[in-house]
Each structure stands twice: as structure tokens, then as C-alpha cells.
Amino acid sequence: MSITTIQTQPIDGQKPGTSGLRKQTRTFMEPHFLENFVQSIFDGIGGAGGKTFVLGGDGRYFNERAAQVVLRMAAANGAAKVIAGQGALLSTPAASNLIRKRGTDGGIILSASHNPGGQDGDFGVKFNSNNGGPAAEDITGRIYEATKAISEYRILEAHDVDLSTVGVTTLGDMEVEVVDPVADYQALMEDLFDFDALRALFSDGFSMRFDAMHAVTGPYATAILEGALGAAPGTVINGVPSPDFGGGHPDPNPTWAKELMDLMMGPEAPDFGAASDGDGDRNMIVGRGAYVTPSDSLAVLAANYACVPAYEQGLAGVARSMPTSRAVDRVAEKLGIDCYETPTGWKFFGNLLDAGKATLCGEESAGTGSDHVREKDGVWAVLYWLSILAKTRKSVAELLLAHWQSFGRNFYSRHDYEDVATDKANALMDGLRSQLGDLPGQRFAGLTVAEADEFAYDDPVDGSRSEAQGLRIGFEGGARAVFRLSGTGTQGATLRVYLENYETDPTRLALAPEEALASVIRAADALAGIAKHTGRDAPDVTT
Ligand code: VG1
Ligand code: CO
Numbered sequence: 001m002s003i004t005t006i007q008t009q010p011i012d013g014q015k016p017g018t019s020g021l022r023k024q025t026r027t028f029m030e031p032h033f034l035e036n037f038v039q040s041i042f043d044g045i046g047g048a049g050g051k052t053f054v055l056g057g058d059g060r061y062f063n064e065r066a067a068q069v070v071l072r073m074a075a076a077n078g079a080a081k082v083i084a085g086q087g088a089l090l091s092t093p094a095a096s097n098l099i100r101k102r103g104t105d106g107g108i109i110l111s112a113s114h115n116p117g118g119q120d121g122d123f124g125v126k127f128n129s130n131n132g133g134p135a136a137e138d139i140t141g142r143i144y145e146a147t148k149a150i151s152e153y154r155i156l157e158a159h160d161v162d163l164s165t166v167g168v169t170t171l172g173d174m175e176v177e178v179v180d181p182v183a184d185y186q187a188l189m190e191d192l193f194d195f196d197a198l199r200a201l202f203s204d205g206f207s208m209r210f211d212a213m214h215a216v217t218g219p220y221a222t223a224i225l226e227g228a229l230g231a232a233p234g235t236v237i238n239g240v241p242s243p244d245f246g247g248g249h250p251d252p253n254p255t256w257a258k259e260l261m262d263l264m265m266g267p268e269a270p271d272f273g274a275a276s277d278g279d280g281d282r283n284m285i286v287g288r289g290a291y292v293t294p295s296d297s298l299a300v301l302a303a304n305y306a307c308v309p310a311y312e313q314g315l316a317g318v319a320r321s322m323p324t325s326r327a328v329d330r331v332a333e334k335l336g337i338d339c340y341e342t343p344t345g346w347k348f349f350g351n352l353l354d355a356g357k358a359t360l361c362g363e364e365s366a367g368t369g370s371d372h373v374r375e376k377d378g379v380w381a382v383l384y385w386l387s388i389l390a391k392t393r394k395s396v397a398e399l400l401l402a403h404w405q406s407f408g409r410n411f412y413s414r415h416d417y418e419d420v421a422t423d424k425a426n427a428l429m430d431g432l433r434s435q436l437g438d439l440p441g442q443r444f445a446g447l448t449v450a451e452a453d454e455f456a457y458d459d460p461v462d463g464s465r466s467e468a469q470g471l472r473i474g475f476e477g478g479a480r481a482v483f484r485l486s487g488t489g490t491q492g493a494t495l496r497v498y499l500e501n502y503e504t505d506p507t508r509l510a511l512a513p514e515e516a517l518a519s520v521i522r523a524a525d526a527l528a529g530i531a532k533h534t535g536r537d538a539p540d541v542t543t
Contacts, residue, residue, distance in 0.1 A: 001158045001172045003076045007151065008032045014040065014147035016140040018345040018487035020126025022112045025062055027490075028123040032153075038070055039153035041108065041127045042077045044143030049078035054098045054128075056090020056181060057110025058216040058279040059241035060117030064088045066110050066125070068160050075174040076154035082174065085181035088163050089241065091216045091280030093369070093377035094185040096132035100373065101184055105130050111279040114251035115490065118244030122490050133350035133374025137466060140347075182223045185379075192310035192372055193383050194390075195228060201390040202230045207270035210382065211260040212239045214246035217276040220379050250277050252284035252366055252378070253543040254291060265289055272389065272396060276378035281346075282366040283378035285385055287396020293412045295325035298362030300403050301384050302331040307391040308384055310372065311359060319349055319358040321365075322455050322470055323482045323498040325410040328362065334407070343457045343469035344484065350374050351461035364414060364498065366543075401509065408504040411516035415539035416486075417495040417530070425485055425493035428533035432471050432483060435527075439473060445522035447475040473527065478502035481524040495534065497524055 014021060014037050021037055028034050042048040055070055057063040067088035074082050083102060084090075090098065092109055099107045112124035127135045127143065135143070156172050168177045189195075210225055212218035218239035225231040237260075238246060249256045252275035264273040269288040276283055285292040292300070302318050305311040318332050319340035332339035340358055342348035346367065352358040353371045362368040367376035368384075385396075392399065417425075439452040455469040470484035479501040486494035499517050503509060508516070524530065531537055 001156055003154055003156055003172075005152050005154050006032075006035070008036055008153055010148050010150055011036050015144045016126075019113060019134060020109070020124050022115060022122055022124040022488055022490055024490050025117070025119055025121055025123040028066070029062060034066055034069055034125070035073065035153045035155065036147060036150050037125055038073050038108070040143050040146035040150055042073070043146040043150070044139060045106065045127070047077065048074055050080050051105040052081040052083070052102070053079060054083050054090070054095050054102070054104050054107030055088070056085035056095050057088055058091070058113070059087070059089050059243065060112065060123065060245070060278065061119055061121065061243040062123050063110050063243070064163065066123070067163065069155070070108055071161050071171055071176060072156040072158055073154065075158070075172040076156040079174050081177065083177045083179055084163055086163060086166055086178050087181075089181045089216060089219070091181070091185070091220060093281055093373050093375045093380065094181055094220070096128060096373035096375040097185055097188050098179070099128055099130065100132040109279070113279045113488070114277040114282060115488065116245065116249045117278065118247075121244060128374070131350055131354055131374050133353070134345070134347035136347055136350060137464065182220050185220060186224055186228065188372060189224060189380065189383055190228070192308065192380070193387055194309050197390045198229045198383070198386050201386065206272070206389070207232065208235055208272040208274070209260060209263060209270050210236045211252070211257055211273070211275040212236055213248060213250040213252065213257065213275055213277065214238045214240065214242045215250040215276065215278045215280070216241050217280040217378055220280065221276070224379060224383070245278060252277050252282050253541070255541050255543065257284055261286065261291070272385070274382045274385070277366070280378050281376040283368065283381040284366055285381065285396070287400070290397035290400055292396065292400060293325070293364075294362065294366045294368065295320075295327050295364050295410060295412050296400065296403070297381070298324065298360065298368050299327035299331050299407065300388070300399060301368060301381070302328050302335070302360050303403060303407070304388045307388045311370070315359040316356050317352070317358040319352050319361040321345070321348070321363040322472065323414075323484065323496070324362060324364040325412040325500045326502070327407065327410040330407040340460070343455065343466050345487070346376055348457065348459070348466070351459055355461045357460070364412065404509045405506065408502055409509050411501045411503060411511070411513050413499050413513050413517055414543045415497040415499065416541040416543070417534050417536055418489070418540040419492040420495055420534050422493045424533050425495050428495065428528055428530065429471065429483065429485060431533070432528045436471065439527065444526040446519055447477070447479060447523040450474045450476045475520065475523065479520040481520055483528060495530070497530065497539070499524060
């Protein structure tokens with residue numbers, strides 16, 4: 001087998017976004033596109049020589065082809081070993097776990113996460129560091145610099161590695177170990193949770209539905225819920241990963257997981273419902289007739305830490321992304337622990353978790369996780385909820401109401417305007433940014449602005465600063481609107497408007513979110529001119 005050095009040129013647009021590099025699948029399949037980026041990862045981390053990496057992906061179209069390219073390039077770049085999931089599959093949290101458990105130098109995850117897959121969908125590549133978490137901004141910055149300077153890449157000429165069977169083989173001088181994608185992850189879950197208590201819940205007749213959305217969590221949820229915990233066969237639906245996610249959009253929210261939502265809001269609803277995304281790091285939680293917003297979910301998990309063996313000694317602290325509602329802040333206050341506010345994207349939690357400052361983290365985009373790995377973790381969140389339900393034997397609706405009665409309710413919604421022309425989205429953000437200083441004291445749709453700024457984050461662990469992380473407007477009375485542009489889309493710009501209103505009046509806790517948020521929705525449009533700039537009179541997706 002020989003190593004070939006291929007001459008290449010920088011390709012525009014290889015800047016990693018919120019979570020790695022995401023592009024349309026067809027773009028990734030263009031000549032040199034994947035190879036340039038993979039070589040730039042190796043160059044950006046100071047070379048692959050002698051290193052060990054984890055490799056896996058969410059099973060979308062091009063997953064296995066891309067995995068073979070990464071293997072040949074890792075071998076040609078002198079890597080000592082790659083640990084790959086069988087069939088090139090690994091959920092993102094399972095990859096994070098393997099990186100940590102096996103003490104590797106990092107890992108490459110092939111996924112565009114919640115973006116649709118298939119030849120006409122999206123693909124993505126992400127590098128995770130040796131702590132198991134998404135590479136921090138200094139590393140993604142070096143990878144991006146490498147994409148702009150690249151002139152050649154190295155690849156081994158070889159046949160495909162057989163990834164279909166567990167075991168150890170070689171590729172050139174590099175060792176390839178193919179592992180069961182589920183086993184180590186399941187063992188970790190058994191360490192964290194009381195599986196006996198969960199088994200007892202199911203054997204007492206508790207019913208649930210887990211929608212894997214034809215994505216990577218199918219094998220994990222089936223092995224853990226139906227296998228280890230004895231949930232009824234059929235608990236996991238859409239449980240076989242498919243290259244185009246069954247033609248669906250593997251984003252677990254009320255819009256894209258409509259099948260599950262309809263079931264949970266109807267007469268045949270089981271006790272509990274959950275869904276996960278393409279790569280298994282997101283979760284949606286829904287009880288019978290009760291949808292749980294991700295922001296509320298984080299707050300409920302934090303408040304009920306004593307229901308899980310791994311956390312019953314107490315939480316070191318909690319962290320949430322800036323646009324996530326402040327429901328968890330109130331729990332932290334009551335528990336007397338720190339609450340950190342970070343920019344959007346899981347990479348910003350890494351330092352807090354590594355330093356032992358935070359135990360639980362969460363994002364409004366259906367991501368919750370803890371210090372057990374360095375990624376958000378969908379199946380983990382489901383097992384955490386099940387632990388609370390097993391311990392309290394209350395319904396989701398009862399738990400939520402009790403939570404709001406003691407902490408107040410942070411009504412919350414996110415409005416997404418997708419595929420907006422980039423110049424129009426930028427004009428909206430620039431226009432709003434330029435007014436920030438003058439907004440306090442002004443009234444919009446009946447609400448008075450109390451404060452307005454552009455969020456910047458100073459990492460309390462390494463002192464790094466991340467600027468321009470979203471525009472936030474606080475109103476008198478506690479309502480808030482946040483504006484930012486997505487960093488995971490592949491077409492045009494996606495404007496995200498995050499809306500929040502805080503309520504403590506016991507007679508108003510059960511209001512419909514649209515009603516409780518009506519004034520802040522109007523105020524957000526009035527001050528940013530959403531309709532005027534985008535030409536849209538309603539969001540494409542509301543979560
Ligand atoms: C979105 C979410 C963010 C999440 C990111 C990756 O980013 O808002 O909270 O961390 O996706 O999630 P953006 O920049 O589009 O708003 V995943 O599950 O797609 O890796
Ligand atoms: Co994801």
C-alpha cells in the first residue's frame with residue numbers, strides 16, 4: 001500500500017460553524033472537498049502522527065464512504081490507531097464517551113446532526129478534542145486557517161476497511177479497532193442511573209414511546225429501553241437508521257416530531273414520549289398532554305438531581321446557553337449553586353465541565369447533558385426523566401405544574417425564519433445592533449425596554465473572549481427577546497428569535513405559550529422589523 005500526496009487548493013467556505021463544518025451532501029462529495037477538510041483537521045491539531053482517534057457518524061448518506069476516506073487519510077498521516085463504530089456508526093455522545101474512556105487524542109464525527117440527510121440533504125464533519133468535547137474556538141480557528149493554506153493532502157491507496165464486523169485489523173501501519181457502537185455507552189448509562197428502579201417502573205405498567213426519527217439513536221434506545229429495561233416491544237419507533245432518515249427531518253421538536261406529538265396529545269397517549277435527533281445528542285420530552293420545553297426540561301432535571309444516583313450528592317453548578325430561558329437560574333438560586341451563561345454551541349460548556357464548575361448543562365435547542373461526557377446526550381436525558389418519574393411516580397404534567405408553582409414559569413418559544421437572503425438577515429441584525437444603545441426606555445407594543453446589548457462571553461476558565469454572540473433585549477417586567485443568526489444552516493441565513501416571559505401569578509401558569517408571549521412577540525417584530533426585512537409574516541418553524 002502506498003501513500004499518495006495529492007496536490008490541492010484551498011476551497012472557500014470551510015469555516016466550521018456552531019458545530020463543525022456543515023454543507024449540502026453534494027458539496028461534500030465534490031472533488032477534494034472532504035479530503036481538504038480532513039487534512040486541515042490534522043494540520044490544525046499539529047499533525048496526526050502517532051495519535052489515536054475515534055471515528056463514527058450518524059449513518060446518513062455518504063457516512064460510510066466518508067469514514068473510509070478518513071481512515072485512509074489518518075493512516076497516510078501517520079496515526080497509530082482509529083477506533084471506529086461498527087458500520088461507521090456512533091452517536092455523538094457515544095463518540096464523546098469513547099474518546100474519554102479510551103484516552104484518545106480526539107475523534108472525528110460524521111454528522112450534520114438535526115439537518116436532513118440524503119443526497120439532497122446535508123452532511124457534516126466535526127472534530128472533538130481529547131476531553132471528548134467539540135473542539136474549542138482556538139482549535140477550530142487553526143483548522144480554518146489550515147483550510148485556507150492547504151496545498152496538498154495525504155491519502156493511502158488501499159481497499160476499504162471492513163467496518164461491518166467487530167474486531168481489530170490494520171490499514172497500512174495503522175491499527176483499526178471496530179467496536180460495538182452501543183456497548184460502552186450502555187455501560188456508562190448503567191453507572192449513572194439505577195436500572196433496577198427503571199425496570200420496576202416499566203414492569204409496573206408504565207408505557208412510553210421513543211421516536212428515533214430513523215436516525216442513530218434507534219440501536220441505543222432499543223438496546224437500553226426495550227432490552228435492558230424491559231419496556232414493551234414497539235416502545236421505540238422509527239428505530240432503524242436510514243441514510244435519508246426515512247425522508248424526514250431528524251430534529252426532535254413539535255414541528256418535525258409531529259407523529260409523536262399527535263400521539264401524546266391524543267386519547268391513546270402513553271405515559272411518556274421522547275424523541276432524538278440525527279446524531280443522538282438532542283432530546284424532546286413530552287408527557288401525556290404536556291410538552292416540556294427544553295429550557296424547562298433543564299430546570300426540572302436540575303431541581304430533581306436527587307432522583308439520580310450519579311447526581312444525588314449535589315450539583316457543582318449548572319450552565320445554559322444565553323438564549324435558553326432563565327428557568328434553570330431560579331433553580332440554581334434555590335440550590336445555592338452557580339449558574340453560567342454561555343454562547344450557543346456545546347463547545348462552550350467544555351471548560352466549565354472540565355473544571356468541575358458545572359455538572360448539568362443545557363440549550364433551548366433540545367440539548368441537555370452533564371459531566372458524564374462532553375456532548376449533549378439525548379438518551380441520557382430520557383433516562384434522567386424516567387428516573388424522576390420512577391422516583392416520584394408523578395406524571396410529567398404534575399411535575400411541570402409543581403415546578404412552576406415553586407419557581408414561576410418562564411414561558412418560552414423560538415421562532416425560526418429559514419433561508420432568508422443573507423444580505424437581508426445581516427441588514428436586520430446590523431440595524432438592530434446600531435440601535436441598541438438608544439433602546440432602553442423606549443416602548444414597543446406596550447413593553448418598555450429595560451436593557452439591550454450584544455452578548456459577549458468571557459470564559460471563566462481560560463479567559464478567552466467570544467464576541468458577537470447574539471443581541472438581547474430585556475423588557476421591564478422580565479420579558480426578553482434574543483436575536484441571532486444560525487451557524488448550522490447550509491442555505492441562506494436562518495434568523496432565530498428567542499422569546500421569553502416570566503410569570504408567577506398562580507392563575508396564569510397554565511396559559512397557552514402564544515398567549516403569554518403575545519406582547520413580547522409583537523415587541524420583537526416592532527423593534528427589529530422582522531416582517532419588513534425578511535418579507536415574512538410568520539416564522540417557518542416555531543419550537
Ligand atoms: C443550533 C442550536 C445550538 C446547537 C447547535 C448544534 O445552532 O441553536 O443550540 O448547539 O445547533 O446542535 P445554530 O447556530 O444553528 O443556532 V446539533 O444537535 O445540530 O449538533
Ligand atoms: Co445533534
